[in-house]
Amino acid sequence: MASLQAHALDAILRFTVKRNMKRQHSIAEVRAALGRETLPVPKDVHFEPGTEGGIAGEWVRHPQTPATAPTLLYLHGGGYVACSPRTHRQITAAYARRGFHVFVPDYRLAPEHPFPAALEDAVAAFRGLRERGMAANRLPVSGDSAGGGLSLALLLALRDAGEPGPPAGVLFSPWTDLAATGDSIRTNARREAMLYAGGSTRGGAFYLGSADPRTPLASPLYADMHGLPPLLIHVGDREILRDDSTRLAERARAAGVAVELRVWPVVPHVWQLAQHFVPEARASLDRAAAFLHEACGAPISAGAK
Numbered sequence: 001m002a003s004l005q006a007h008a009l010d011a012i013l014r015f016t017v018k019r020n021m022k023r024q025h026s027i028a029e030v031r032a033a034l035g036r037e038t039l040p041v042p043k044d045v046h047f048e049p050g051t052e053g054g055i056a057g058e059w060v061r062h063p064q065t066p067a068t069a070p071t072l073l074y075l076h077g078g079g080y081v082a083c084s085p086r087t088h089r090q091i092t093a094a095y096a097r098r099g100f101h102v103f104v105p106d107y108r109l110a111p112e113h114p115f116p117a118a119l120e121d122a123v124a125a126f127r128g129l130r131e132r133g134m135a136a137n138r139l140p141v142s143g144d145s146a147g148g149g150l151s152l153a154l155l156l157a158l159r160d161a162g163e164p165g166p167p168a169g170v171l172f173s174p175w176t177d178l179a180a181t182g183d184s185i186r187t188n189a190r191r192e193a194m195l196y197a198g199g200s201t202r203g204g205a206f207y208l209g210s211a212d213p214r215t216p217l218a219s220p221l222y223a224d225m226h227g228l229p230p231l232l233i234h235v236g237d238r239e240i241l242r243d244d245s246t247r248l249a250e251r252a253r254a255a256g257v258a259v260e261l262r263v264w265p266v267v268p269h270v271w272q273l274a275q276h277f278v279p280e281a282r283a284s285l286d287r288a289a290a291f292l293h294e295a296c297g298a299p300i301s302a303g304a305k
Contacts, residue, residue, distance in 0.1 A: 002266035005278045010238070013193040013268050021196065027081055027111065027206070034082040040276055045093040052103055053128020055121045058085035060092040060102040070138045070296040072100040073126055073166070075154070077145030077270060079175075079203035080110045080118055090273045091144065091172075091285070098289035103129065107150075114209030115218045118146075122154045126166075136164035140292040144270045145241075146207075148174025152220040152231075152248075159227050168295030170232045170288040173241055173270050174248065176221040178204035179213035182243025191238040193268035221248055225255040232260045232291045234284050236267040260291065 020033055050059040060074075072095055076088040085092070085104035092102045107121035129139055143151035148171035158165035185197050208218055216223035221244065231252060235245035242263065249261040264271075267280050272288075275281035 002264075003279050005274075006266045006271070006280050009271065009274055009278055010193045010266055010268055017194050018192070018196065021194070030079075031082040034078055035084065035087060039090050039273060041089045042093045042097060045089075045096050047089065050103065051128075052105065053124035053126070053131070055105045055107065055125045055128065057103055057105040057125065058092075060085075060089070060096045060104065062096040062099075065096065065099055065101060069099050069101055070140060070292070071129060071134055072102045072292065073122075073129065073139060073141045073154075074102050074104045075107070075122055075141065075143035075147035075150045076104060077143065077147040077173075077175075078109075080115075080146045080150075080207035081203050082109065088144070088147075088273070090275055094272070094275050094282075094285045095142070095289060098285065099293060100289070110203075110207040110209070115207050115211050115215070118150055118207070119153050119157060119217055122150055123157050126154060126158065127163075130164075137167045138296050139166050140168045140170070140295060141166040142170040142172070142288065142292070143174070144172035144272065146175045146203075148172055149176045149178075149220055149244075152176060152223075152228075153217045155228050156217060156220060156223050156225075166229060168230045168232070168292055169228075170292060171234070171245070171248075172272050172284070172288075173235050173239055174233065174244060175241055176219060176244040176248050178208060178219045179222075180204065182241070182247060184243040185240050188238055188240045188242060192240045193238065195240050195269055197240060221251065225252045225257055228252065228255070228257045230258040230260070230291075230295060232288060234262050234264065234272075234288070236269060236271065237263050237265050238267075239269050241269065262287075 048059045105125040108117040141151045214222045
């Protein structure tokens with residue numbers, strides 16, 4: 001059963017964010033709306049600018065996390081056209097408090113930098129961390145929405161290059177099908193609290209440029225998933241992108257990939273951002289951190305959540 005807080009957040013977003021998103025007609029308006037920092041961030045977490053593999057970004061650390069803890073590469077969402085490491089500090093701080101050193105690349109955004117610019121930056125950041133001596137099996141990846149699809153594309157690109165990749169991936173409401181063929185795009189159009197189908201289609205076109213929407217590294221749902229590491233996927237039942245997750249889980253399992261999928265009731269798209277308010281967000285982040293620590297073979301060691 002969903003919490004009262006989840007129901008409240010669903011209603012708030014439905015009558016604020018979703019309405020506003022439909023009124024935004026330019027990239028500048030979308031970026032202004034999604035770039036607002038309105039959520040409180042834990043004060044015991046440190047945010048520092050950094051550069052890995054030539055890609056600028058942000059390091060997120062908790063002072064009680066040991067130096068030997070795993071490093072998490074986090075790829076933020078925003079439809080490939082908006083947001084930044086700053087907008088997703090609620091999630092990255094939560095990971096830092098759960099025993100990870102977190103690097104969040106400020107990857108290039110469309111339409112100025114269409115596919116494969118974001119993927120190139122994600123690969124460069126991961127390789128940069130590796131070049132600093134970090135073992136691949138201690139470098140998991142996680143991302144939300146477009147960043148979830150980008151995390152999966154990173155895993156595919158490293159596999160195809162024959163390079164050691166992350167030991168596991170956690171995907172929150174991942175956008176894996178830029179061709180928008182999932183039934184939930186239609187069936188959840190009214191139930192979705194944040195996104196609407198037209199906005200997703202437009203954002204996908206900005207990112208794709210001249211690329212086919214079924215290009216596997218842009219739409220990982222269409223990729224050969226053999227050889228990928230274990231995946232944890234969390235998505236809301238009411239999301240228009242729900243089927244991007246459920247079909248991904250089916251196809252990955254068919255390819256022999258270990259997948260843990262959970263479809264949560266009521267919660268909105270990337271509800272983990274509301275972890276200060278919604279208990280389902282904290283529960284999702286708890287499981288995500290435990291899943292990644294297990295994959296890294298490392299015990300959880302961090303400050304208070």
